[in-house]
Amino acid sequence: KAGVTQTPRYLIKTRGQQVTLSCSPISGHRSVSWYQQTPGQGLQFLFEYFSETQRNKGNFPGRFSGRQFSNSRSEMNVSTLELGDSALYLCASSISGTGDDGYTFGSGTRLTVV
Amino acid sequence: AQSVTQLGSHVSVSEGALVLLRCNYSSSVPPYLFWYVQYPNQGLQLLLKYTSAATLVKGINGFEAEFKKSETSFHLTKPSAHMSDAAEYFCAGFVSGGYNKLIFGAGTRLAVHP
Numbered sequence: 001k002a003g004v005t006q007t008p009r010y011l012i013k014t015r016g017q018q019v020t021l022s023c024s025p026i027s028g029h030r031s032v033s034w035y036q037q038t039p040g041q042g043l044q045f046l047f048e049y050f051s052e053t054q055r056n057k058g059n060f061p062g063r064f065s066g067r068q069f070s071n072s073r074s075e076m077n078v079s080t081l082e083l084g085d086s087a088l089y090l091c092a093s094s095i096s097g098t099g100d101d102g103y104t105f106g107s108g109t110r111l112t113v114v
Numbered sequence: 115a116q117s118v119t120q121l122g123s124h125v126s127v128s129e130g131a132l133v134l135l136r137c138n139y140s141s142s143v144p145p146y147l148f149w150y151v152q153y154p155n156q157g158l159q160l161l162l163k164y165t166s167a168a169t170l171v172k173g174i175n176g177f178e179a180e181f182k183k184s185e186t187s188f189h190l191t192k193p194s195a196h197m198s199d200a201a202e203y204f205c206a207g208f209v210s211g212g213y214n215k216l217i218f219g220a221g222t223r224l225a226v227h228p
Contacts, residue, residue, distance in 0.1 A: 006157075033215065043204065043218040056214050090157055092216070099146035099208030100165045103216060105158040 002026065004093045004106035012112045018079040021109045023091030025072050029104075031097025032074040034066060037088040037108070046089075049074055050097050081113045116140055118207045120219035127226055133177075133192040135222045137205030140186070146208035147188045148216070149179055153201045161203075164188060175199070200226045 005024040013019050025032050034046040045058040049068035066076040078085055088110050092103040121136040139147060145166050150158040162173025169181045179190045188205060205219040 004157075031214075035216075042220050043206075043216075045215040045217070048214055056212070058215070092158075097214050099210060099214070102148065102160060102163045102165075104160065105150070107157040110155070 004091055004104050006089075006091050006106035006109050008109060009107065010110045010112075012114060013081050015081055015083060015113055017081050018077060019081060019111060020075055020077045021089055021091075021111070023074045023076075023093075023106060025074070025091075025093030026104055029093040029095050030072055031094040032068055032072060033092040033094070033097065033103065034074070034076050035090045035092065036060075037090060038086075043090070046076065048097055055097070078111075083113050085111065086113045087111060116207070116209050116217055118205050118217055118219040120203075120205050120222050122222055123220060124223050124225065127195045127224070129197055129226055129228055130194050133190070133195045133199065133224065135190040135203050135205075135224065137179075137188045137190065137219055138186050139188060139205075139207045145181065145183075146210075147179075147181065148206045148208075149173065149177070149188075149190050150204045150206060151201050152204065152221075158204065161190070195224075195226045197226050197228070200224055 007022045031050045033048040047057045052068045063079045068074045088108045090108045091106045094103045095101045117140045119138045147164040149161040162171045164181045172178045177192045202223045206216040
């Protein structure tokens with residue numbers, strides 16, 4: 001059974017650019033969540049999608065957005081990149097996103113903004 | 115406020131010694147609790163989860179955790195540490211009530227020395 005696939009693994013972008021990250025969940029999982037991990041702030045929730053709808057959003061500026069497709073694959077986009085956006089972005093896949101079935105994480109995308 | 119607190123950002127043990135990583139959660143966090151492990155440049159791997167079944171939860175790699183409601187704790191233990199256990203460990207709680215997200219502790223870095 002394939003795990004959660006995140007692409008690309010590494011990205012280097014220049015301040016002011018935009019970036020799109022991709023996440024393919026486990027087959028049959030309809031919930032996809034995104035988290036940002038930084039040394040200073042730890043792991044923080046960005047947003048969650050279920051059946052192509054954003055159900056929840058964390059406390060991040062509007063530059064962070066996402067979407068989910070009919071096959072449950074998800075993308076997140078960050079526009080007008082800032083140095084502080086450098087982080088490991090993790091995607092988590094869940095059957096229902098209700099907590100009881102757990103979350104499986106991908107290996108992450110390491111974004112560096114220069 | 116909803117929170118998960120890990121006591122001790124760094125823990126060092128000898129190979130073969132008991133591993134004890136501490137986690138406390140706020141009473142507002144529903145009883146869906148998780149422990150994840152993260153190796154360098156990797157995503158999060160689920161060690162074990164508590165979802166209101168048995169209070170003693172057994173996970174992978176010989177780890178287990180006990181849910182103690184009276185102490186609002188969910189400490190992770192392993193009887194005998196192995197060099198390969200060196201990693202960062204995160205305790206997480208699931209927040210429902212429309213949020214449907216994980217909140218994480220700050221993490222505990224486990225070092226295992228010969």
